[in-house]
Structures are given as C-alpha cells and as structure tokens.
Amino acid sequence: MERTFASINSLFCQYVAGYTGSDVTRRGSDPASDAVWTLAQLQDLLDEWILCWQQRPHEGLRNPYLSGRTLSPNESYAIAVARAGYLPVALSAEDYIELLPAVWRAVNDYGIKVNYRTYDNPELNRLRRQRSGMTAKQDLWEVHYDPYDVSRVWVRRSDSRRWIEAPWTHLPMVRAPFADFTWRHARQLLANQGKDDTSETAIAQVLAKLLRRSGKAPAGSEQVLARTRAAIEAPSRPALPPAASADAEDRDSEDEEVPVTLFGVFNPLEEEGKPLW
Structure with missing residues (x-):
C-alpha cells in the first residue's frame, strides 16, 4: 500500500x-x-x-x-x-450500514438530531451524555444514515462496535419511508408558506400530506414524489440481527472454545506443469 x-x-x-x-x-x-x-x-x-x-x-x-x-x-x-477461483459473498446488514454516509452527533436526553430530525431508542440510554472516546471527532458518536430512507439511523457503539437502530420519533405521523430530498422539499414548501421550516412537527405534517396525496401533486412536487416512490420500491436492505441482552453480551465477551475448521495450504510446487488459465 x-x-x-x-x-x-x-x-x-x-x-x-x-x-x-x-x-x-x-x-x-x-x-x-x-x-x-x-x-x-x-x-x-x-x-x-x-x-x-x-x-x-x-x-x-x-x-x-x-x-x-x-x-x-x-x-x-x-x-x-x-x-x-472466485467466491462472491453477499453483504450482511452490518456491511450495508458500514457503507452508508456517516455524521457525528451527540447522544442527548431526547436522542440524536440530524437535519432537524430527532431519532431515539431505549438502547441509547447507556450512551446519553457520554463521550464516545473519539477525540478526533470531539467525542461525538458515529451515526450512519440511508439518504433514500431517513426514517431511521444507526449509531455505532464504542464498546462492542455493534449498531443501534434508532427510528425517527415522528415516524408514526408519516408511516412511510421517505428520502432526504423529500424531507428537504417538505421544508421548502413550509418556508414558501412563510412558516417555520425548522419545526419538526410542522415538517412531519407537510411530509405526511405529500406521501398520502393520491390526486395531483402540488406544483413543483411531481419529480420529488416520483423519486420518492422509486426509492420506496427499491429492494429493501437486509435486517440487523436482534439486539442481544446485556447478559448475553457478557457471555459473548468471555473466552470460549470455538471449533476451528482447518483449510489446506496451497502449494505451487504441486501445480507444476499445469496450465495457468
């Protein structure tokens, strides 16, 4: 390298x-x-x-x-x-999340703020108002998000390097996945009406009306809604394995004997005289 x-x-x-x-x-x-x-x-x-x-x-x-x-x-x-030979290996849910864009945020009492959206999960309790240990990132926590479905984010735990999935707190008002560009468009519609485009509840109400609209879309919203529908119809990401309890995590951290399957060692001398292709 x-x-x-x-x-x-x-x-x-x-x-x-x-x-x-x-x-x-x-x-x-x-x-x-x-x-x-x-x-x-x-x-x-x-x-x-x-x-x-x-x-x-x-x-x-x-x-x-x-x-x-x-x-x-x-x-x-x-x-x-x-x-x-070549062995294709499918990405796991953790691999998928690892490749998503990342931001660094503090975990507060109310949860995590990303672009005026609040995300929370009871599993974040042990992280609230705590330092992540990443001094290069001002002790903030690593948060990954899917730009085409910002209804939830994933927070990386520093102790086990596992992910905590945190849904958007206003998701019950919308009840449908939506992309980051749909969120920005809803904020713009709110701003055009002279209203506060930083109010999470107001944005959620506009967003819900956009996603529920069955007739003609508002002027300037046709392309955004078409892109949103295309994102929703895309193949869904793999699901994370269920979260383990604290006792189970303690057991996993203990040294356990795991059977090891040995593989043969490639010996180029044994292949002498055979074609390369």
Missing part, C-alpha cells in the same frame, strides 16, 4: 496543477494560484489515471510460471482468480 501511495504521488499528484508536495521544500512559490481543478474534475482525472495504472506492468508483480515477464495488476488478478 505504501508503494502504491508513493506511485500515485510521483506519477499523478505532482503533475496536477496546485500540487503542494509533502513538505515546504517540494512545493512551488505560489501553488494556490495554480489550483484550477474542482474536486469532481480531480476525481475524473484520478479515475482515468487508475485505468492506465491497472494495465501498466509492475516490477513487483511476477509469476514463477512466466519467467522474465512483469505483470500488470489486472493480469496478476486474472491469474489469481483463474487458479484459486
């Missing part, structure tokens, strides 16, 4: 306008005046460079059956898959 980062720095970063280098001895006199790329443009440039990098032979990638030849990352990966 360190060598890959060094290659990215020497073969890509140093040629980008506005490059500042790793220290003051390796930057220009005024790199800020050369910074002409947006983050989106820079991402496109890096993606294009990676495509070339994956096809570029590397001195560190060699195969004992192809003496004298250097391989590209794509070639090396193809040989490994051809020899060892």
